[in-house]
Amino acid sequence: MELMTTTMDPGPQLMPPGVTSINELKTQKRASRTLSKAVSLHLEGKLESAARLLSKAIEAGEHDPGLYSALGHIHFEMREYEAAGMAYAQLVELEPLHRTAHFNLGVCHGHTKNWKAAAEAFHNAIEADGTRSEALLGLGVALIHSGRPAEAMEPLDKYLSLVPENEQALFAKAVILQQTGRHAEAVENYRRVLARNPRCEEALSNLVALFLEKKDPASVRRYAAMLAELQPESAVATEALATLAFADGDYTAAARYCRNLADAVPDRFENWFNLGVACHKMGNHQKAAQAYEQAAKLKPDSAQVYLNLGVAHQELSDLPSARTAYERSLEIDPKQPDVLWNLALVLEQQGERTWAEKLYSRIPPEAPEWCDASFRLGYLQLLRADYVASAAAFQSCLTKRPDWPEAYLNAGIAYARAGNTEEAKRCFQEALMLHPASSDAVRGLAALALDQQNFDEAYEHHQRLIELGEKSPELFYNAGLICQKRGLATDAILYYQLALNEDPEFAEALLNLGHALMATGQEEEARSYWRKAIRQKPELAQMYFEPPGA
Helix, strand or coil, X not given: CCCCCHHHCCCCCCCCCCCCCHHHHCCCXXXXXXXXXXXXXXXXXXXXXXXXHHHHHHHCCCCCXXXXXXXXXXXXXXXXXXXXXXXXXHHHHHCCCCCCHHHHHHHHHHHCCCHHHHHHHHHHHHHHCCCCHHHHHHHHHHHHHCCCHHHHHHHHHHHHHHCCCCHHHHHHHHHHHHHCCCHHHHHHHHHHHHHHCCCCHHHHXXXXXXXXXXXXXXXXXXXXXXXXXXXXXXXXXHHHHHHHHHHHCCHHHHHHHHHHHHHHCCCCHHHHHHHHHHHHHHCCHHHHHHHHHHHHHHXXXXXXXXXXXXXXXXXXXXXXXHHHHHHHHHHHCCCCHHHHHHHHHHHHHCCCHHHHHHHHHHCCCCCCCHHHXXXXXXXXXXXXXXXXXXXXXXXXXXXXXXXXXXXHHHHHHHHHHCCCHHHHHHHHHHHHHHCCCCHHHHHHHHHHHHHCCXXXXXXXXXXXXXXXXXXCHHHHHHHHHHHHHCCCHHHHHHHHHHHHHHCCCCHHHHHHXXXXXXXXXXXXXXXXXXHHHHHHCHHHHHHCCCCCCC
């Protein structure tokens, strides 16, 4: 939030008329000669010489108030605000009720941003001269800068009762109203400022900030456009327009504004980070990575920028760079669930499954990624044949997401391979209830039925798979095999032929089709299929004399 301070500038043309005049000081005998010379030097524009003359006189023991007042005035003209403040502070010690010294001291403190001391000085100025209205304004501004806006309202209201349309006072009051959440009144006062001075950039900047806070995009756009027209390179206007572009999903515009900000202020972390986000949203991962890298140079302890950089590299399939970025992010903050998740995925792709499992297991249950991490953990455990642990991991997923058919399917597979047929069957059935058209769930139940020699149930499941549109040669082969086991040779012949339609070189189907044909008395045809089977796969010769098996 900006505060105007221009009208507090008591340069030579604005120095309050109550400052003790150099001409008045001529009447004082001890300082008359010194002041006369100082005036002459001042009139000749020799300000430094005049200041040295007055300083030497004071050091020599001439402690006349007029000398300190003149010295403060000259230092102020030379914009040496600390030196001017020291002169006025000494004047206050010498003459505590001096009519203008406290006010001028407050102005000097304002220029050096010592707002607490400025507020005290303006308060003392009011005590010393109650008619000095400018001190009320100075006190109000100093209290605002000191973080005491509630206290600032009283002196500002008193000043505005005397000077109702003063731009500086209206602006300061608007700032207080904004800081204290009285937004409607703040807007009214800012608009009064703009009515008097349409080119007041500070008022426009604060209106932009106010309406951003209130989430009023139309007003933000209006005042940001006005500010940009006055000052095309205004960071406040550009940032506001970038914010609106992000909110609108116009990432091309957002990237343009962020690029302008980064070019204007290249050493500001937020400019590069936001440019990276905009490019990332556009799908330009290369430029996003470049922007994030610049941001990381400016703020190397930002875990977030390394996370985003890792994601950009991952999108570019640059897994080594993605891994490096994620590992750096974890060095900064080892407990980031999203980084643990992304790094584990990269490690999986790089074949480092053991390390990936460890990362998945570190993701806490309250993290949004926990369910997915438990699923991946279960999958990796399934791959390395740790079926009991795998089933437990999938069951953990289901405690939080009981409507997850894929978790039931994989749990069913893990239970089946662990020998827990009942749990496997339950999981496949749950998956089928959630997704009645799940061929994977039906296939799991069919496999269990075959393992248990339950050929009637296995046949039903294979029929269901066929109804669901499955046409794999293996499916038809198994259906034919089940029919042979049930003594349905004619049906078996049909399914073996369907399997061979899908894969004419399916040697096992050729062999078993021969057995089925032989069972129905079609000996010559059976022999032709046996010959084809043996040609395709000579090792099947040993099965020629055996009945078909599962």
